[in-house]
Amino acid sequence: MDPSTSTEKKKAIAIITIGMAGAGKSTFVQRINSYLHSQDPPSPPYILNLDPAVTHVPFEANIDIRDTVNYAEVMKQYNLGPNGGILTALNLFTTKFDQVLGLVEKRAETVDYVILDTPGQIEIFTWSASGAIITDAVASSIPTVVAYIIDTPRTTAPATFMSNMLYACSILYKTKLPFILVFNKTDVQPHDFALEWMQDFEQFQAALASHNGSTDSEGEPTYMNSLMNSMSLVLDEFYTNIKAVGVSSMTGDGIKEFFDAVEGEYLPDLERARALRAKTLQDAKADSMDRLMKDLDIDRAKNPQGALADRWDPNEDRDGDDDGDDGDINIVDQNEDRWPSQYIDVTRARRHEDEEINWPRPG
Numbered sequence: 001m002d003p004s005t006s007t008e009k010k011k012a013i014a015i016i017t018i019g020m021a022g023a024g025k026s027t028f029v030q031r032i033n034s035y036l037h038s039q040d041p042p043s044p045p046y047i048l049n050l051d052p053a054v055t056h057v058p059f060e061a062n063i064d065i066r067d068t069v070n071y072a073e074v075m076k077q078y079n080l081g082p083n084g085g086i087l088t089a090l091n092l093f094t095t096k097f098d099q100v101l102g103l104v105e106k107r108a109e110t111v112d113y114v115i116l117d118t119p120g121q122i123e124i125f126t127w128s129a130s131g132a133i134i135t136d137a138v139a140s141s142i143p144t145v146v147a148y149i150i151d152t153p154r155t156t157a158p159a160t161f162m163s164n165m166l167y168a169c170s171i172l173y174k175t176k177l178p179f180i181l182v183f184n185k186t187d188v189q190p191h192d193f194a195l196e197w198m199q200d201f202e203q204f205q206a207a208l209a210s211h212n213g214s215t216d217s218e219g220e221p222t223y224m225n226s227l228m229n230s231m232s233l234v235l236d237e238f239y240t241n242i243k244a245v246g247v248s249s250m251t252g253d254g255i256k257e258f259f260d261a262v263e264g265e266y267l268p269d270l271e272r273a274r275a276l277r278a279k280t281l282q283d284a285k286a287d288s289m290d291r292l293m294k295d296l297d298i299d300r301a302k303n304p305q306g307a308l309a310d311r312w313d314p315n316e317d318r319d320g321d322d323d324g325d326d327g328d329i330n331i332v333d334q335n336e337d338r339w340p341s342q343y344i345d346v347t348r349a350r351r352h353e354d355e356e357i358n359w360p361r362p363g
């Protein structure tokens, strides 16, 4: 069947929340979750937590990476630090993402929104093969937007603001998905300044100059000042195609406007983007899977002990198929199935039927 026409029954929109550590992603997901529950009729979303290291999620995730990958065990077995552990845990989880997608696709027919909360360290999701695989898989299956969460009180300095916008621009370029800038924490710092800077780059350049000083001791424009002025012109182009909303995940202010931005502006574009993506997915999937397996090979080469303990043969599953030979690892929807699910066994320890299993779910 033509993949671009295979989703007629689906009506859900996926929202991938991405943002710097502490920007408020989890609080935002909690807030939009409670907003959707409070609609008449209630419209509970389908939520995926992709952060293996989070100790507490303030919402009930339907699929939680922590139920499948034991992050602490991955760190131990692969001799990794916290960030390497999160990346490897995400890589391992991604090898099972076809199962996750199966569950998502099933539920996408009955829910309005599928929401993904990503790891706190932004680069682990946005610059990894597994982040690309997950994004591609979801976006080719259902219409998808990226909600880029910004810590507004920490973005008031012009240079920081511009750095954050350049990062957002790079994520837009990498994901090529409809994009909403979500200025969070407006209860602490209103986002008007950001909108002004986005609408009028001359105001932004003036703010930059007053912050940094526009000329050196000889009256010449400083290198940084010229560079920033040029970059603000580049960003001007970025802003023309981007929606920006201000929200307070704490009070709920602006959440309705966020959903207006998702639904009103983007729905037809979203469907077009999804159809386009579905057509090119096969090539991209093979390429991303290859890179993912290379990532895992690097982990294994760095730590042969961990590789020995890994339950998978390094050459196994290169095609990305779930061909049933790893059928003992099942991703579960917590709301439908028995909890806990089964951890990916990074220790190769064989379990016996009568063995008591502890599931040290963090938090």
Ligand SMILES: Nc1nc2c(ncn2[C@@H]2O[C@H](COP(=O)(O)OP(=O)(O)OP(=O)(O)O)[C@@H](O)[C@H]2O)c(=O)[nH]1
Pocket (backbone or CB within 6 Å): 019, 020, 021, 022, 023, 024, 025, 026, 027, 028, 051, 054, 119, 120, 121, 184, 185, 186, 187, 188, 247, 248, 249, 250, 251
């Ligand atoms: N005042 C205020 N604080 C907020 C808001 N949203 C989040 N916070 C606070 O910001 C901090 C970080 O929020 P989280 O939701 O944990 O942020 P996160 O991006 O998920 O964090 P990591 O996953 O650790 O990167 C917490 O102390 C929140 O209470 C908001 O709208 N207003």
